[in-house]
Amino acid sequence: MKKVVTLVAAVLLIFLMFFILKTVFLHPIVKTEAQQPEENHIVYLPPERNVYDIKVEYDGINKIKAVMNLTYVNNTEDIFKELYFHLYPNMFSSSASVPFFKEDFYRAFPKGFSPGGINIQQVEQDGKDVAWSLIEDGEILKLILNHPVEPGNVSILNIQFELTIPQAKFRLGYQTFGDGKITLSLGNWYPILAVCKDDKWSIDKHYAIGDCTYSDISDYTVSFTVPEDFTVAASGILEEGYTKDNKAIFIYSIDSIREFAAAISNNYQTSTDIVDGIKIVSYFHPEDKRGGFMALNIAKYALGIFNDAFGKYPYPELRIAEANYYPGGMEFPTFIMMDTTKYTEPHISSTSLERSTAHEVAHQWWYGLVGSDQINEPWLDEGITEFSTAYYFEKRYGQPGRDSYFERYVNTCVDFVMKNHIHMLDPLPLFKNQQEYFPTVYTSGVLFYEDLRNQIGEENLLDFLRSYLETFKYKNVSLKEFEEFLRGKKYEALDESFYDKWLNP
Ligand SMILES: [Zn+2]
Known part of the structure; x- marks a missing residue:
C-alpha cells in the first residue's frame, strides 16, 4: 500500500513540475492550429491574429x-x-x-x-x-x-x-x-x-x-x-x-x-x-x-x-x-x-x-x-451589397424578379440620386435622414454596378468582384484602394468620364 502511495505521489509531483515549468517558460497559452503536438515535443506559437x-x-x-x-x-x-x-x-x-x-x-x-x-x-x-x-x-x-x-x-x-x-x-x-x-x-x-x-x-x-x-x-x-x-x-x-x-x-x-x-x-x-x-x-x-x-x-x-x-x-x-x-x-x-x-x-x-x-x-x-470604414465610407459595403441584392432577385426569378425589384427600390430613386447635392461617397454625419441616406448610398450602388456591367460586360464584372474579394478578403479596404483596384484592371471600356461620373464628388 505504502509503495502505491509513494508511486502516486511521485507521478503527481512529476505532473506538477511539468505544469509549473510550462507556465513559467512558455507564456502563450492560446491554442492555434499550428500547435499540433509533434511526437514528444510541443511547439507553442503565438496566434496569427487577435483572439x-x-x-x-x-x-x-x-x-x-x-x-x-x-x-x-x-x-x-x-x-x-x-x-x-x-x-x-x-x-x-x-x-x-x-x-x-x-x-x-x-x-x-x-x-x-x-x-x-x-x-x-x-x-x-x-x-x-x-x-x-x-x-x-x-x-x-x-x-x-x-x-x-x-x-x-x-x-x-x-x-x-x-x-x-x-x-x-x-x-x-x-x-x-x-x-x-x-x-x-x-x-x-x-x-x-x-x-x-x-x-x-x-x-x-x-x-x-x-x-x-x-x-x-x-x-x-x-x-x-x-x-x-x-x-x-x-x-x-x-x-x-x-x-x-x-x-x-x-x-x-x-x-x-x-x-x-x-x-x-x-x-x-x-x-x-x-x-x-x-x-x-x-x-x-x-x-x-x-x-x-x-x-x-x-x-x-x-x-x-x-x-x-x-x-x-x-x-x-x-x-x-x-x-x-x-x-x-x-x-x-x-x-x-x-x-x-x-x-x-x-x-x-x-x-x-x-x-x-x-x-x-x-x-x-x-x-x-x-x-471597410462604415462611418466615413459607408458606400463601400452598402453599395455593393445592395447591387448584390438586386442580383439575387435577377438570378432567382429572372427578368420578372429584376423588374419587380427595380420598380420597388430603384426606379423611384434614380432622379434623387443623380440630382441630389449629397454624394454617395459622403460620410455618415452628412446625412440628415433615412430618406436621403437609402437612395444616396444603397440605390447608387445598384446604379454604379449596373453601369459597370453595361460597360465591361457581365463576365468581366463577375471576374472583377471575385478578384476584389480575393485581394481584400479578411482586410479593410478604403475608397482610394477600391478606385486604384478598379483602375488597375485597365478595362478599355472605362474612360475618365466613368470615374468622373461616379467616383469624383
Ligand atoms: Zn446593408
Missing part, C-alpha cells in the same frame, strides 16, 4: 456579467503604448446619445427611453492591473499599457465588465412579450479593439444613421451561461450546448470574423437547411414560424447564388434570428438579426423580408469578408 475569449452570464432579463480575455497580436510595424476599444453600449447611456434620429425615437423605444451601457470593472495586461480611462463621452476605452507591445509581439488583456441592456428595438436591446417571453439582441456589446490603419486609430463616435462597426478580423470563442429555458443563437459554430445546475450553456467558436453577435430568447424554435455544404439555421418565435421558414429559404437561395457569383462563403455555418430591430435587418459575421415585424408581413413572399434577408446575406461577403 477573443469571452465568458458571459445572462440573468434572463437585461444584465450580463462578462470576462473577456483578448490575446492581442501586434501585426503592425508600430510599437503600441496605448490601445483603444469601442464601448458601443454606452451610446445608450442617455436619451441624447442614442444611435437614431428623434423621429424614430418611439420606434426604438415603444415603452419610453430605457438606459443601457457597459461598466468596465477591471482591466489587466499579462496578469497585472493596467491604467484605463473612458474618452469620447464614454464610447472609447483607452488603456495605458504597463509595457508596450512591439511589432510581432503578443499581450494578454483581460477585461471584466457588466452590461445593462436597454429595453430597445435595436442591435443591443430586449423586448418582453406574451407570458414571460423575452428576446434579446446582443450586437455591438463588448469592448472591441479599434482599427489602427496608417498610424491612425479609428475612434469615431457612432452616428444617428448607418452602422458604426469598423474592426479587424479575429478569432472568437464565446460561452454563454443562461437560464435553462433560453436558447442562444450566435456568430460562429455551436461547439457545445448542454444544461448544468438549472443553467443552459452554449459555446460558440469561429476563426477569422470581424465581430461577434448573438440573440437570446426563451421563445425560439429552429429550422435547418444546407446549401453547398453550409449549414443554415433559422431561429424564430413559434407563432411566426411561416416567416422563420421563409427566412431560411431566402438565406439558402441567396447563399447559393452569391457562392457561385463571388466565391464561396468560407465558414461552415450561418444563422438568422428573429429579433427586435426596428430598422429591419442587421448583418453580423456568420449571423443575421431580422426584425420580428418582417416575419408577420401579410404576403410573405417577395416582400421586404426577402430583400432584407438577401441583403444581409450579401453583407457576409461585403462587410464580413471585405471590411
Whole structure:
C-alpha cells in the first residue's frame, strides 16, 4: 500500500513540475492550429491574429456579467503604448446619445427611453492591473499599457465588465412579450479593439444613421451561461450546448470574423437547411414560424447564388434570428438579426423580408469578408451589397424578379440620386435622414454596378468582384484602394468620364 502511495505521489509531483515549468517558460497559452503536438515535443506559437475569449452570464432579463480575455497580436510595424476599444453600449447611456434620429425615437423605444451601457470593472495586461480611462463621452476605452507591445509581439488583456441592456428595438436591446417571453439582441456589446490603419486609430463616435462597426478580423470563442429555458443563437459554430445546475450553456467558436453577435430568447424554435455544404439555421418565435421558414429559404437561395457569383462563403455555418430591430435587418459575421415585424408581413413572399434577408446575406461577403470604414465610407459595403441584392432577385426569378425589384427600390430613386447635392461617397454625419441616406448610398450602388456591367460586360464584372474579394478578403479596404483596384484592371471600356461620373464628388 505504502509503495502505491509513494508511486502516486511521485507521478503527481512529476505532473506538477511539468505544469509549473510550462507556465513559467512558455507564456502563450492560446491554442492555434499550428500547435499540433509533434511526437514528444510541443511547439507553442503565438496566434496569427487577435483572439477573443469571452465568458458571459445572462440573468434572463437585461444584465450580463462578462470576462473577456483578448490575446492581442501586434501585426503592425508600430510599437503600441496605448490601445483603444469601442464601448458601443454606452451610446445608450442617455436619451441624447442614442444611435437614431428623434423621429424614430418611439420606434426604438415603444415603452419610453430605457438606459443601457457597459461598466468596465477591471482591466489587466499579462496578469497585472493596467491604467484605463473612458474618452469620447464614454464610447472609447483607452488603456495605458504597463509595457508596450512591439511589432510581432503578443499581450494578454483581460477585461471584466457588466452590461445593462436597454429595453430597445435595436442591435443591443430586449423586448418582453406574451407570458414571460423575452428576446434579446446582443450586437455591438463588448469592448472591441479599434482599427489602427496608417498610424491612425479609428475612434469615431457612432452616428444617428448607418452602422458604426469598423474592426479587424479575429478569432472568437464565446460561452454563454443562461437560464435553462433560453436558447442562444450566435456568430460562429455551436461547439457545445448542454444544461448544468438549472443553467443552459452554449459555446460558440469561429476563426477569422470581424465581430461577434448573438440573440437570446426563451421563445425560439429552429429550422435547418444546407446549401453547398453550409449549414443554415433559422431561429424564430413559434407563432411566426411561416416567416422563420421563409427566412431560411431566402438565406439558402441567396447563399447559393452569391457562392457561385463571388466565391464561396468560407465558414461552415450561418444563422438568422428573429429579433427586435426596428430598422429591419442587421448583418453580423456568420449571423443575421431580422426584425420580428418582417416575419408577420401579410404576403410573405417577395416582400421586404426577402430583400432584407438577401441583403444581409450579401453583407457576409461585403462587410464580413471585405471590411471597410462604415462611418466615413459607408458606400463601400452598402453599395455593393445592395447591387448584390438586386442580383439575387435577377438570378432567382429572372427578368420578372429584376423588374419587380427595380420598380420597388430603384426606379423611384434614380432622379434623387443623380440630382441630389449629397454624394454617395459622403460620410455618415452628412446625412440628415433615412430618406436621403437609402437612395444616396444603397440605390447608387445598384446604379454604379449596373453601369459597370453595361460597360465591361457581365463576365468581366463577375471576374472583377471575385478578384476584389480575393485581394481584400479578411482586410479593410478604403475608397482610394477600391478606385486604384478598379483602375488597375485597365478595362478599355472605362474612360475618365466613368470615374468622373461616379467616383469624383
Ligand atoms: Zn446593408
